[in-house]
Amino acid sequence: MRLLGYLRPFIGLFLLSTVLTVIMTGLDVFSLVLVIPLLQNLFGTGTALTGPQATILERALDFVAGGFIDAGSPLESLRNVCLLVLGAIVLKNAALVGSRWAALSVREGVERDMREDVYNHLQLLPLSYFGQTKVGQLLTRVLTDTRAARDAISYGLADVIRKIVTALVYTVVLLLTSWQLTIVALAMVPVLAVVLAPLLKRLRTGFRDALDKQGELLSVLQENVSGIRLVKSFGAEDHERRRFAAISELYRRRNLKTSVLSDLASPLSETLSSVVALGLVWIGAWMVLGEGSLTAEQFLFFVTVALQLISPLKAIADYPAKLQLSMAAADRFYEILDVPIEPPGGSITAAVPTRDIRFEDVSFEYEPGSPVLEGIEVEVRPGEVLAIVGPSGAGKTTFVDLLPRFIDATSGGITLDGVDIREFTLSSLRELFGVVSQETVIFHDTVRRNIAYGDPDRWTDEELRAAARAANAEEFIDDLPEGYETVLGDRGVRLSGGQRQRIGLARAILRDPPILILDEATSSLDTESELLIQRALDRLLTGRTVFVIAHRLSTVRGADRILVLENGRMVESGTHAELYDCGGTYRRLYDLQFTQPD
């Protein structure tokens, strides 16, 4: 039912395809009914569309085209009947092309809308969701599941409606020819339903399993490709092969199971319908030869139509089995769409803070019960450069992630100018921050677009160059084959770790944010480049509030204040000189870095 909502924008096309389908069926029936005069002329019984035994159908045909068909001699009549059949078939196929086009347009449109919906939803999910979900599973949900689910409502539905219309029309035709025989023929429908029902239940769970395994498979593939350097250097090709083979085998088994199950539907319905067909021949022969209540031509016509009915009936019987795949995929599709998006924050538009940023008794835990930050109390004045240092895993990145609300404090809160950051709209709050994170992401795009990420036309060339210069990136960019237009990333020019960092820095500097967060932003640079950037930054940093995380303590010496984190607690805070003199953790870390081993 939820899926049907995707049909709404395409309802016109959908109806068009259905109407064309009905027209097609009508034309099909028309050419079938023409079999009767064909047989009559062939067997020399003359045209008897209006004889005492004539059915309603025959009378109707006589009414529509009787004059044309009855052309005097049997041969001429036959020719006219053939012309009519030809005309009907040509028209029917024209309608077929139209209805297919309409149905396919609906199908592709629905799939596009579903794909975009799930992608757009993904963008809005909180960061924590991505930590818990495998990339491969996301890929299959966006690509495979939407594809499998759309069939349930678009193409599959249009198709099955067509089949139902066809089956209904043919059934009426059969009823009009001989209602007794028709009842015998329809006896199989309830039997089929009873036989197929348990099959369908198992199919849905089977398909679900198979789709899950496909996601796993993609995850392994993605991990392997992005970690190929590691795989090679550890000679782990065999290990990776086994890992892939194990899941691949599971996937094969699931697929085999569901395919065999869903293929069962077809032989079952065919066996049943054969039994019915043989029964029909037997009873029909008795009606023609014994009782005489049916003419031979009518009986042949009946069998012809009944044979025509088999294919749509089979398709209708198989549809529920096919539907199970779509339903399983739709379950997975809606699992993502039902994950709540990041709350949009409050209603206040955040402005550049003129007073302080204050952490008030902030604690944070990723897993309930194991706090990563505890009781943090800090005040940062505008324009202050605050360095955060401490051992790896102390919680430094977690600390700065709280500011743009990538994560929210478990208890306590952060205020800007006295307003809790949760009261600002998320977009205006994030606008205040420029973040250079520990791992720089480079997109498969030009240098220019990588630096001016998100809004390439907002800045002039001059501004772009100035940002690159400040990040000490200008020189290497000018050396690239096409300068700022060089394509970077997977299939473009590869950058060294330090070059990537400088692109990341330029990206943040260009935005000219009032608050800058630098998380190990210069860690991959050699001492000279770092020093150059440091100088450039010193100029840039004036008038800006900066949070800077660095392991190399020489980079943070000049900070207005240094905060030492250890095991999620703030253990020291002060200027370099103060902390050095008091001889605590900072002094120990600093001495370790600057004492030459004997």
Ligand SMILES: Nc1ncnc2c1ncn2[C@@H]1O[C@H](COP(=O)(O)OP(=O)(O)OP(=O)(O)O)[C@@H](O)[C@H]1O
């Ligand atoms: N997404 C996450 N889910 C669960 N635990 C996490 C997550 N991210 C970090 N942690 C844990 O939180 C602690 C602090 O991590 P954090 O990244 O803040 O450390 P850090 O001080 O930045 O370390 P480093 O200097 O190595 O970058 C670590 O023990 C880490 O295992």
Ligand SMILES: [Mg+2]
């Ligand atoms: Mg970190």
